[in-house]
Amino acid sequence: xxxxDIDRVQVVAIVVSVVLxxxxxxxxxxxxxxxxxxxxxxxxxxxxxxxxxxxGVLDLAARxxxxxxxxxxxxxxxxxxVFVALLWFSVVLSRQRTQIDRLMExxxxxxxxxRDLRSHDAGAPADRLPLL
Amino acid sequence: xxxPPAAGGSPIPVSFVVPVRNGERWIRDVIEGIALQRxxxxxxxxxxxxxxxxxxxxxxxxxxxxxxxxxxxxGRGAAAAVNTGIRAAxxxxxxxxDQDVLLRAGWLEPLVSALDDPTVAAAQGCYVSDxxxxxxxxxxxxxxxxxxxxxxxxxxxHVCTGNSVYRAEAFQRAGLFDEQLGYGYxxxxxxxxxxxxxxxVFRREAQSTHRWREGLWGYCVQQYxxxxxxxxxxxxxxxxxxxxSVSPLQMMLHPVVMTIAxxxxxxxxxLAAASGPARYVLLLAAGLLCVLFVERAIAGARAARRFRSTxxxxxxxxxxxxxxxxxxxxxxxxxxxxxxxxxxxxxxxTTRPADRGHAGPRGSRSTARAQTTPRxxxxxxxxxxxxxxxxxxxxxxxxxxxxxxxxxxxxxxxGSTDDTPDVVEELGVRWLRxxxxxxxxxxxxxxxxxxxxxxxxxxxxxDGDGQHRASDIQLILAPILDGRxxxxxxxxxxxxxxxxxxxVRLVQRLLSLCLRALTGRVVTDPTSGFCALGPRAVRxxxxxxxxxxxxxxxxxxxxxxxxxxxxxxxxxxxxQGGRTSLTPFRLTAAGARVLLAMIIVPFRSGVGRVERD
Numbered sequence: 001x002x003x004x005d006i007d008r009v010q011v012v013a014i015v016v017s018v019v020l021x022x023x024x025x026x027x028x029x030x031x032x033x034x035x036x037x038x039x040x041x042x043x044x045x046x047x048x049x050x051x052x053x054x055x056g057v058l059d060l061a062a063r064x065x066x067x068x069x070x071x072x073x074x075x076x077x078x079x080x081x082v083f084v085a086l087l088w089f090s091v092v093l094s095r096q097r098t099q100i101d102r103l104m105e106x107x108x109x110x111x112x113x114x115r116d117l118r119s120h121d122a123g124a125p126a127d128r129l130p131l132l
Numbered sequence: 133x134x135x136p137p138a139a140g141g142s143p144i145p146v147s148f149v150v151p152v153r154n155g156e157r158w159i160r161d162v163i164e165g166i167a168l169q170r171x172x173x174x175x176x177x178x179x180x181x182x183x184x185x186x187x188x189x190x191x192x193x194x195x196x197x198x199x200x201x202x203x204x205x206x207g208r209g210a211a212a213a214v215n216t217g218i219r220a221a222x223x224x225x226x227x228x229x230d231q232d233v234l235l236r237a238g239w240l241e242p243l244v245s246a247l248d249d250p251t252v253a254a255a256q257g258c259y260v261s262d263x264x265x266x267x268x269x270x271x272x273x274x275x276x277x278x279x280x281x282x283x284x285x286x287x288x289x290h291v292c293t294g295n296s297v298y299r300a301e302a303f304q305r306a307g308l309f310d311e312q313l314g315y316g317y318x319x320x321x322x323x324x325x326x327x328x329x330x331x332x333v334f335r336r337e338a339q340s341t342h343r344w345r346e347g348l349w350g351y352c353v354q355q356y357x358x359x360x361x362x363x364x365x366x367x368x369x370x371x372x373x374x375x376x377s378v379s380p381l382q383m384m385l386h387p388v389v390m391t392i393a394x395x396x397x398x399x400x401x402x403l404a405a406a407s408g409p410a411r412y413v414l415l416l417a418a419g420l421l422c423v424l425f426v427e428r429a430i431a432g433a434r435a436a437r438r439f440r441s442t443x444x445x446x447x448x449x450x451x452x453x454x455x456x457x458x459x460x461x462x463x464x465x466x467x468x469x470x471x472x473x474x475x476x477x478x479x480x481x482t483t484r485p486a487d488r489g490h491a492g493p494r495g496s497r498s499t500a501r502a503q504t505t506p507r508x509x510x511x512x513x514x515x516x517x518x519x520x521x522x523x524x525x526x527x528x529x530x531x532x533x534x535x536x537x538x539x540x541x542x543x544x545x546x547g548s549t550d551d552t553p554d555v556v557e558e559l560g561v562r563w564l565r566x567x568x569x570x571x572x573x574x575x576x577x578x579x580x581x582x583x584x585x586x587x588x589x590x591x592x593x594x595d596g597d598g599q600h601r602a603s604d605i606q607l608i609l610a611p612i613l614d615g616r617x618x619x620x621x622x623x624x625x626x627x628x629x630x631x632x633x634x635x636v637r638l639v640q641r642l643l644s645l646c647l648r649a650l651t652g653r654v655v656t657d658p659t660s661g662f663c664a665l666g667p668r669a670v671r672x673x674x675x676x677x678x679x680x681x682x683x684x685x686x687x688x689x690x691x692x693x694x695x696x697x698x699x700x701x702x703x704x705x706x707x708q709g710g711r712t713s714l715t716p717f718r719l720t721a722a723g724a725r726v727l728l729a730m731i732i733v734p735f736r737s738g739v740g741r742v743e744r745d
Contacts, residue, residue, distance in 0.1 A: 101570060101679070105578035108544070108564040112582060116562075 013052035021045040037092075040085055047081075144244060145174035146225040146297075149217030151210050152192075153182040155231035158343050159191055165235035165340070166227075167197055175199055180217040183207035183610060204536055204606040207613045208510055211309040211317040212538075214293065218303060220537040226303075230294030232343035236260070242337040243297040253302035253330030254322070256291040257338030263441065268351040269344035270443045271450045276378075278435045278444070280336070283377055288334040289326065290376040293318040295340050302330055315361025319376070323369055334377075351450065352457040359387060359461030386424060386451070387458035393420035394459055424452060512609065513588040514541045517575040518596030522551040525596050529559050532594065532602040539605070542582060543596070544575040572661070573679030580665070580674035591665045599624075600662040604702040611698045612666040618695040620664040621687075622702035623657030639719040643684050643726060650730055651691040654699070658684045659722075662702060669695055684726040688733045 024041045027033040033041070051058055051074070062070035148166050152159055159179075166177055177197065181189055182205035192202050203220055205213040218226055225244060229235060239257055246255035258280050261273030291298075293309075296318075306324040309317045322332060345354050366373050375384040396417035403410035425448045432447030514532060518525055525543065532539060541561040545552050547569035556563045564578050576593065583591050590612055594600045604622060611617040640659060647655040661683055665673060672693060678685040690697050 101574050101577075104566050104568060104570055105574055105581060108566050108578045109582045109585070112562060112564050113585075 010052060010055065014049065017045055017049040017052050021049060040088070044081060044085075143171070143173035144225055145176075145223040146227055146240065146244065147221035147223040147300075148175065148177040148227045148229055149214060149221060150177065150179045150229050150231060151182055151205065151213035151217060152179055152184065152188055152231040153205075153207075153210075153213070154184050154186045154188060156184075156187040156191060158232050158234070159188055160195065161234050162229060162231060163192075163195055163197055163200065165233075165239075166229060168237045169227075169235060169240040171241065174223065176201060176222060178203060178217045178220050180205045180213040180220075181606075182209070182213040183606065183613065203534075204603075206510065206512060206538070206609070208311060209314060210293075211313060212311040215308040215311065216538040218300070218308060221300065224300050226298045226300050228293050228296055228298060229340075230342075233259075233294045234341045234343065236339045236341070239338045239340055240297075242335040246333045246335055247297060247299055249331075251329070251331050252299070252333050253306075253325040253328070254291040254296055254298045255333040255335055255338075256288065256296045257340055258334070258336045259295060259342045260339045261439070262341045262343070265344070266346035267443065267446070268348050268450065269346050270441075271446055272344040272351060273342065274435050274439055274441065274444045275447065275451075276342075278431065278438065279378055279380070279383075280334070281438065282380070283334050283336075288332050288377045290319060290322045290378045291325075291332045291334075292378065293321075295338075295342070299330075302328070306330075313361060313364055315357045316365045317361075319361075319365050319372075320368070322376070323372065348450070348453060352453055355454045355457040356461050359458035360465055362458075363461065363465040382427065386427075386455050387462060389420050389424055390452075390455035391459050391462060393417045393424070394456075396420065421452070424448075424455065428452070510590060510613065511588045512539060512590045512592060513579075513583045513586070514539050514605070515544060515576065515579040515583070515591050515593045516541060516596050517544045517546055517572055517579065517593070518548065518552055518556075519546040519569060519575075520548045520550045520552060521596035522548070522555045524598040525552065525555050526559065528594065528596055528598045528602075529561060531598070532605070535602045536605055539592075540588070542579055544579045546570060546572070546575045571679050573677045576677045577674060580670050580677065584670055584674050589667045589670070591670050593661060593663050593665070595661050601703060604662070605664075607702060608662065608664040608700050611700070612664050616696070617698035618666040618669045619690055619697045621657070621660055621697065621699050622662035622664075623655075623660050623699045624662075624702060639723050643723060646726065646730060647684060647687050650688060651697075653691070653697065655687060656699060656701075658687060659719075678729075684722060685729045685733070688726075688729050692733050692736065 021042065024033070024038060024045055028035060028038045058070050058074060062068075062073045065073065067073045148169075150159075150162060150166070152162075155162075163177065163179070169175070177200045179192055179200065179202045181192065181202055189202075192200075201220070203216065205216050214228060217228075225247060227240065227243070235257075243255040243257055246252055259273065259276050261270060261277050263270065265273065302325055306321070306328045310320050311317075313320055325332065345351055362379075373384065374381050394417070396413050400410045400414040400417060403413060428448040428451045429445075432444040435444035435447065436442060514536075516525070516528060521528075529541060529543075532541060543556045543559070543561055543563040545556055545563060545565045547566050553565060564575075564582060566575060566578060580591055590609065592605055592609065594602070594605070600622065608620040608622045611620045640657075643658040644655045647653075647658050669690070672695070673686075676689070678689055687697070
């Protein structure tokens with residue numbers, strides 16, 4: 001028999017993290033998630049999977065860091081990773097905001113240029129100097 | 133265009149266009165001369181003040197002449213100023229009078245009746261010398277009068293500006309005056325009108341007095357300008373090398389002969405130094421000079437008899453000086469041509485040291501500047517960012533049009549949700565529309581980028597709520613046109629404080645203190661949006677205009693990137709309508725942003741890519 005005793009909680013944890021991983025991969029496959037942003041989630045779900053398989057790692061780390069109650073270490077890790085993810089999203093948002101700004105400005109300018117062209121085609125010959 | 137009136141019909145209305153720059157000495161007399169022409173027909177007098185630095189502007193304000201309109205030029209020179217006036221003129225006949233031309237009674241009628249013939253595009257009056265003027269001015273006057281004498285009353289091939297009447301319709305066919313030419317733009321116009329199939333007419337009865345520059349030096353400076361302009365013209369129209377009816381062939385030959393004579397003199401000097409056969413070359417030079425002298429002496433003697441005055445006897449002296457000035461012009465012009473430098477050295481309407489009462493260092497400085505700065509066409513675009521300003525926009529645009537008819541305008545509609553887009557379309561100005569509200573920073577970037585792509589060099593920002601007075605545009609443009617600044621901020625020092633709340637004023641005060649500490653510059657009005665941007669600033673801000681609530685941050689940004697900022701006090705009005713965006717909450721938010729900017733901006737590297745020019 002296998003000497004690792006697998007309790008029910010662990011089974012649930014493993015199943016959940018595998019499903020999470022599958023969902024992420026499926027989203028990438030369907031191009032709902034650009035690879036660039038999927039990386040964070042894949043790494044995250046792999047980490048959760050790893051922790052649910054080797055629960056001992058968590059206990060070990062908690063002992064080493066002087067955390068009395070191992071699950072609180074898990075919570076802290078979670079909070080930190082969520083924080084990093086959010087910060088990263090803000091960066092992405094800012095970048096997109098600049099891009100959108102630029103795009104809007106550009107459409108406005110293009111619109112005006114098209115108008116100019118049209119009126120130029122339709123209008124009088126304005127070749128020499130501005131008319132009166 | 134109105135058709136010429138039948139005898140006894142209603143007379144054709146006329147527009148007088150007078151370009152002026154630093155013309156304090158004569159402008160009052162000029163306007164009075166124009167007022168003398170009143171004969172019951174509708175008249176308007178448009179004075180284009182091309183950035184005068186003397187009392188001209190004040191004098192014009194004092195004059196109580198009906199139908200007098202003063203509009204601002206851009207300091208781009210006489211041709212541009214005349215064009216500005218022509219664009220603003222409403223009537224089918226345009227009388228162009230210069231700032232030193234005094235019309236005599238009865239000047240208008242013969243010229244306007246000359247235009248009864250629809251094939252005549254322009255008619256020129258006759259300059260009559262003022263016998264009380266300074267010696268060199270008298271010489272100039274008699275010389276011109278003598279040249280006019282040779283003209284038959286009727287056809288001519290040249291109509292000079294300043295003393296002439298044009299058919300507005302002709303400008304539509306031939307185009308306006310060429311602003312690239314400092315002198316000689318009137319010759320250019322005459323040629324173009326004739327190419328367009330029009331005739332030009334000279335009328336001796338229409339008399340006026342030209343106040344020529346005084347003193348021999350002023351005379352030579354002016355002649356240098358004439359010569360230079362003539363070269364530009366000949367380069368453009370080689371067939372006109374032989375002159376026209378006002379500048380006949382022998383006058384065109386003079387500078388050529390003079391050049392040869394001076395070259396011969398120089399050669400003789402070199403040969404003498406090298407102990408070569410200098411004598412014959414010297415004789416040649418002396419001979420040529422003698423020919424010129426004798427030719428002018430004869431002309432002078434004839435003029436002296438014709439005008440019963442001894443002054444024309446000085447023709448040989450003055451005209452040899454003139455020839456020398458023309459040779460200098462030829463030398464400079466050729467040198468510039470060869471080196472490929474721009475060719476706009478002199479301008480007919482730049483400051484005239486001799487004309488000013490105090491021809492001190494100031495006068496000479498302006499002349500020097502006029503000769504060094506390239507007189508390329510400077511294009512200015514007025515930017516009006518607007519968000520839900522339907523109520524006031526029309527007034528703002530009308531205000532600008534009234535005082536700066538030649539200024540191109542661009543309204544940037546920042547995602548308005550009211551009638552602003554419809555209003556803008558009806559106004560007939562250029563416009564950009566941002567599909568969503570993006571904020572003033574984005575609107576400015578869009579506007580500036582558009583300006584840069586359309587080849588504008590300078591941009592002026594006016595707010596759409598009408599709090600900035602269009603008449604101040606000239607004020608905030610001046611430092612940029614003079615090359616003294618990259619950015620000019622119009623700071624409001626006004627009573628509009630009265631209707632801003634205490635908290636707003638408090639935050640503003642705080643902001644200006646912080647900015648002052650950071651930039652080391654007095655910032656009186658940190659939230660002013662009224663500004664003029666020079667070429668460097670346009671290029672830089674087209675990419676990097678700060679967003680959000682940008683005005684205070686802009687100041688830091690400009691400082692960080694080494695742009696020269698100048699503040700000019702302007703009078704602001706309270707909002708003409710609509711809602712202010714300056715709530716205490718917004719201001720506090722702005723304060724927070726600025727605080728952040730203060731910490732961050734000094735650590736940012738300059739944007740730098742904009743070249744220093």
